[in-house]
Amino acid sequence: MKKKDMNKQTIIQDAVAEIILAEGAVSVSTTKVAKLAHIAQSNVYLYFKDKQALLDSVYQRERNRIINTTDIAELRNHDIDIETRIRYYIEQVYDYSLANPDSMNLIQQIKFLMGEDDGLVINDSPNNIVHELLQEAIDNQVIKKLPINLHMGMVFSTIHQHTNNIGDQQYPESEYKFEDIYQFIWDAMRIH
Amino acid sequence: MKKKDMNKQTIIQDAVAEIILAEGAVSVSTTKVAKLAHIAQSNVYLYFKDKQALLDSVYQRERNRIINTTDIAELRNHDIDIETRIRYYIEQVYDYSLANPDSMNLIQQIKFLMGEDDGLVINDSPNNIVHELLQEAIDNQVIKKLPINLHMGMVFSTIHQHTNNIGDQQYPESEYKFEDIYQFIWDAMRIH
Amino acid sequence: MKKKDMNKQTIIQDAVAEIILAEGAVSVSTTKVAKLAHIAQSNVYLYFKDKQALLDSVYQRERNRIINTTDIAELRNHDIDIETRIRYYIEQVYDYSLANPDSMNLIQQIKFLMGEDDGLVINDSPNNIVHELLQEAIDNQVIKKLPINLHMGMVFSTIHQHTNNIGDQQYPESEYKFEDIYQFIWDAMRIH
Amino acid sequence: MKKKDMNKQTIIQDAVAEIILAEGAVSVSTTKVAKLAHIAQSNVYLYFKDKQALLDSVYQRERNRIINTTDIAELRNHDIDIETRIRYYIEQVYDYSLANPDSMNLIQQIKFLMGEDDGLVINDSPNNIVHELLQEAIDNQVIKKLPINLHMGMVFSTIHQHTNNIGDQQYPESEYKFEDIYQFIWDAMRIH
DNA sequence: TATGAATGAGTGTTCATTCAT
């Protein structure tokens, strides 16, 4: 049993994630979580201050997964052409989203539950790098002078929609190449 | 009091809308609705079969507002250049969204609560016309051969994000013209 | 439409009876009754003081049906042999029960709801005649010296059970003759 | 306090039984049960899945009481004369009913609430033995060839009525001996 | 670390009844 090695924290977080993906974030309750994690209900409060903290932690775990999976450092590498760096960024979001379709859904669900309405656009330090990158691109007149969250939101929502389409088996992954999606996004962003 | 003229149905729906916009769809409860509408809780069930029906009705009311506000018929007018029709469609979404920023948020919130994950993309008859339009555009090689919900999702999410930015006073409405937003969207869609 | 001739009282009572037979007396509510009778809920109170009065009236209606259907007078006819009169009484209960199986169930259901636990044994004036008859039979040492409600309860419960068995299609009505049932009952009552 | 030793399950079940006997099964509500058991209403759900499960458990508890109190095994002992075995069976029902008058009422009330209309005749394994016994008696022409539930219903309803009469203080227990009741029942069943 | 027991506040929903029209 793999589960034996995991610590309880992780088991609980997994339960939360499972419920969110199956029934939506609204349906998460300590009762259900405990049942799914095979622990006592009160036990949840041993590992998490309250339900909010629990959801936060699941959210953060997913954020970290992204950060650890993707290579942000390169985005700051000014030796690389800015257009290339943006493409690299989009590619990473694309790869991550296809490899971890649930991850994006989790983040979206939790953000929605918490009442944040900027969709998948996340404002934390790793994303600040992206923010800087896009700001730089705007300043250098590489991409359109529009609010940065419009640029980012478009990247996320497009890729996420595409990933969900595949998950819903609307078409096979092979139907569209990265290049197709990238062209769509990049055409929007760039100055023609 | 304006409210005196309205019938109770409307008053209740307004209460629901108010709560959704202030606290999110998750927070809607018959208790709160009744309190805000200044009626007894049980009274809600005089006008709506159950909570689901209540939410549905609020959703439909918003849908109808869109349908009645926008001019779908023209989108089918084959005398008009297809590119112009798409531009016209985007313009309508843009105008509606700016004029009724809450409307989009209501729809989004209710859809989320009901567990539909295609965001603001709506699959009902008026939207089928849009669907047809975009399909025609794909067939005529006017826009990129990509899933239609990618095209539509992009229209909605971009405009909605922009509208929310204005609502959050991140910048004044005057900061960006329709043309700016349109260019962003259209560049993504069209074949270059 | 027959219903047009009936007065509302009757229509309402019919609705109550229908609900009781289909779902049990517990399920009777003014809401359901009104819906089934195609009248406004408040209208019920135009014809009946309250729910209790409504149920009482349905009960009484059934009682009267029995009284009007059966021939009690003969039971007091001392020109007739007492044993014959008892047989006649049992025969009448039997005939009525087979002809109106719902009637007995209605009475039973309503009595249950009202918390009277003497089953189908009814203590009102027409039954007092039966009571007298059986008392006379005890005094004359024709039937066993046992509480009269034991005698009566046995008559009712046996016949009612038999009727329900037929209703449940456990066996066809033809399977047992009145004589079979009568023998069972009479053997219990009489002194051997 | 005796109650301290009992576990909560039992306390709750007792509360249910008390309400049923005092006000009828219809009156059982989690609110009342909790109040009587001196616990919070929500606490009921700690011990019972739902109200149905609660009622079932009270029913089963009573069934088990009967099963554990009575001696069914002997009824199958073919070394004993069949007539004697039936008498033994009736005696056991009689003894149990007098010793536990509430028990029968509880069972009757719960069965009625659940919409089972075969009265006190119970179709579970211990009663199958009685069923077998009576079938055997019919086959051997010891008792009348009538539906078995007519035989059993008569045993139960007669004894139960008698017990209730005593409970209602219509007459003292001493007024009638078992032999009197038995004769009444047995005369009905047997072939003369 | 772990649990079961406990609870008050809240959920959606149904009910019998009243009243103005």
Next chain:
DNA sequence: AATGAATGAACACTCATTCAT
């Protein structure tokens, strides 16, 4: 005579959270 609107009380059930052990 008839209705629609209104309501407070009750219902079964779920929840997040606390606490003693």
